Amino acid sequence: MIDENDSSYSQRVSGLVLSSTFFASRFEISVVKHSNTNSPRKPIIHHEKVQLMPTTSLLASLCLAFAVLMTLGLNGPPLQAADSVSEYYVYVGTYTRGGKSKGIYILKMNMKTGELTPSGVAEGIANPSFLEIHPSGNYLYSVGEIADFEGKNAGGVHAFKINKKDGSLKLINQQSSVGSGPCHLTVDSTGKNVLVANYGGGSVACLPIKSDGSLEEASSFIQHEGSSVNPGRQKGPHAHSINLSPDNRFAVAADLGLDKVLVYKFDAGTGNLTSNDPAFTKVKPGAGPRHFHFHPSGKFAYLINEMSLTVNAFSYNTDKGELTTIQTISTIPDSDRGQSGLSTAEVRVHPSGKFLYGSNRGHDTIVAYRINQDTGKLTLIENEPTKGKTPRNFFIDPTGHYLLAENQSTDTIVVFRIDQESGELNPTGHVAEVPSPVCIRMLPAG
Numbered sequence: 001m002i003d004e005n006d007s008s009y010s011q012r013v014s015g016l017v018l019s020s021t022f023f024a025s026r027f028e029i030s031v032v033k034h035s036n037t038n039s040p041r042k043p044i045i046h047h048e049k050v051q052l053m054p055t056t057s058l059l060a061s062l063c064l065a066f067a068v069l070m071t072l073g074l075n076g077p078p079l080q081a082a083d084s085v086s087e088y089y090v091y092v093g094t095y096t097r098g099g100k101s102k103g104i105y106i107l108k109m110n111m112k113t114g115e116l117t118p119s120g121v122a123e124g125i126a127n128p129s130f131l132e133i134h135p136s137g138n139y140l141y142s143v144g145e146i147a148d149f150e151g152k153n154a155g156g157v158h159a160f161k162i163n164k165k166d167g168s169l170k171l172i173n174q175q176s177s178v179g180s181g182p183c184h185l186t187v188d189s190t191g192k193n194v195l196v197a198n199y200g201g202g203s204v205a206c207l208p209i210k211s212d213g214s215l216e217e218a219s220s221f222i223q224h225e226g227s228s229v230n231p232g233r234q235k236g237p238h239a240h241s242i243n244l245s246p247d248n249r250f251a252v253a254a255d256l257g258l259d260k261v262l263v264y265k266f267d268a269g270t271g272n273l274t275s276n277d278p279a280f281t282k283v284k285p286g287a288g289p290r291h292f293h294f295h296p297s298g299k300f301a302y303l304i305n306e307m308s309l310t311v312n313a314f315s316y317n318t319d320k321g322e323l324t325t326i327q328t329i330s331t332i333p334d335s336d337r338g339q340s341g342l343s344t345a346e347v348r349v350h351p352s353g354k355f356l357y358g359s360n361r362g363h364d365t366i367v368a369y370r371i372n373q374d375t376g377k378l379t380l381i382e383n384e385p386t387k388g389k390t391p392r393n394f395f396i397d398p399t400g401h402y403l404l405a406e407n408q409s410t411d412t413i414v415v416f417r418i419d420q421e422s423g424e425l426n427p428t429g430h431v432a433e434v435p436s437p438v439c440i441r442m443l444p445a446g
Contacts, residue, residue: 085444086111088397089119089167090404092413093131093142093439100411101435104128104142104160106167107413108445114402114415116432122169125158129438130184135191137443138162139213140169147180147200155182157196157207159215167445173214178221179203184241184291189248190268193219197253202237204253204264206271219271228259229285233307240290240306246298250276250321254289256306261289263321281323283312291346296353300376304331304347304358311347311358311369313376327377331358331367339363346393351400355381355423359391359405366394366405366416368423384425388412395440402428406437413437 088109094101103123107116122128127145134140144156155177160169181200187209188195194207194215206220224237238257244266245252251264251273261283263276283289288307294316295301301323303312313327330337331344342362349356349371356369356378364386369378386394388407395404396418403416403425413432416425 085399087445088442089445090116091131091133091140091167091169091441091443092406092434092437093129094434095127095129095145095408095436095438096125097127097146099436104131104140104169105434105437106169107432107434108167109397109402109415109442111397111399111401113430114417114428115430116404116413116415118432119166120168122160122171124171125156125174128158130182131439131441132185132187132194133162133441133443134187134209134213135189137164139172139209140441141185141187141194141215143177143182143185143196144174145181145183145199149176152176153180154178154201155180155198157182157185157194157215159209159213161213162443164446167443172212175207175215175217177207178205178218179223179239186243188244188266188268192268193271195242195244195251195266195273197239197242199238199240199256202239202255202257204239204242204251204273206266206273208271220273222264222273222275224253224255224258224262226258226260228257230288230307233257233288234259234286241292243292243294245316245318245321246294246296247318252292252301252323254292254303256288256290259283259285259287259289261292261303261323263323265321276321278320278322281314281325283325284308284310284328287312290344293347293349293356295349295371295376296351297373300326300371302347302349302356302378304344306343306345309337309342309344309360309363311356311378313378315376326375329369329378329380331360332363332365332383336363345391348394348396350396350418350423351398352420355418357394357396357403359386359394361390361392364389364391364407366391366403366425368425370423381423382425384416387414387427387431393437393439395442397442404440406434406440408436408438411435411437413440 090107092105106119128142129145140160149156158174159172179198179201183199185196202224205218208216228234251266260280262280264273287305290306314323345359347358365383368381386405388410390409392408415430
């Protein structure tokens with residue numbers, strides 16, 4: 001982790017410079033430093049020039065450059081300094097129909113303790129289940145997971161303005177998702193488009209974002225076709241999530257009904273989605289692909305399968321947008337597979353890229369794995385109980401120090417501290433009550 005205000009940081013760099021006084025002339029190294037945005041997947045890259053006294057030997061120069069990089073801790077994507085932001089706004093998407101929820105709940109999180117305190121509620125949207133924050137931090141987008149938006153067989157996508165002073169939300173506008181039951185969305189890294197997955201309709205769409213944060217009508221819409229082996233769940237397509245590759249060139253849609261991960265070429269300038277070649281990757285019949293997450297390196301990706309309680313690890317070809325399965329691993333112990341009512345939900349890579357986490361509903365645990373940085377393969381760490389029922393989702397804060405588990409059936413958000421060395425989860429004792437919590441996103445407060 002790099003903190004340029006830390007005196008030890010300056011001393012380490014200065015020490016290297018002073019130890020190089022035998023060099024004959026001067027040169028500069030461009031040091032790349034990463035700091036996290038609101039989303040752990042989108043690093044901001046800064047360049048800093050470090051002046052050193054170079055050697056007359058090329059080999060010695062290279063050795064010194066390597067030493068500087070190692071001193072600055074550039075072995076992988078570093079975490080945001082835990083004390084750089086003392087408080088975060090926590091936005092919680094919920095189900096309002098058939099429950100006690102009123103909308104999108106806003107809490108504040110103390111980053112030193114992990115304590116959550118209520119701050120407000122944005123009311124008026126039906127089933128604002130899944131959320132995403134604009135890269136600027138000025139806007140929040142939510143699905144309206146319904147099938148009767150404005151009297152049509154579709155759901156909604158809603159745009160909100162974020163008040164940075166108190167975290168409150170003000171509705172800007174809303175558009176049709178062009179398919180029923182939208183359950184997942186993402187904002188592309190340019191901040192120009194919202195991409196949405198319609199579970200009920202089995203489709204994906206792209207909605208352009210105007211300069212004021214408002215949404216235009218869909219610029220692109222793709223209807224999935226087909227079925228798979230489970231007659232109860234897979235008679236037709238069910239797009240369960242849509243994610244963008246780290247370079248923003250490809251969109252990846254996990255379809256539970258097709259047992260496929262579909263890949264689309266994405267043009268952020270036009271908001272256009274077109275089928276990739278290869279167009280999809282198959283998983284085991286009956287697996288039920290649900291959520292997907294890229295590794296920060298861009299070399300690997302991970303898919304959690306709702307029905308088979310497994311995770312697929314993929315290698316990723318950044319040029320072709322191609323996924324190749326390298327491993328399939330269970331999310332629960334084999335001895336527990338006979339239990340009824342089990343399914344998985346969320347999967348996320350830790351911001352450091354060292355760990356992967358997934359949620360098990362019914363089993364009511366978060367599974368943790370260690371990621372091999374060379375191969376992308378997973379090794380089980382533990383299954384940690386979520387201290388509630390039906391962890392439909394969870395979120396890892398941008399610093400990577402906390403995991404917030406959302407227990408939908410018991411209306412709680414339970415905060416765990418993440419051990420940075422082992423990846424193990426340790427309860428902090430902090431619990432917040434939120435009706436039917438589904439999705440969390442976080443933004444620095446103030």
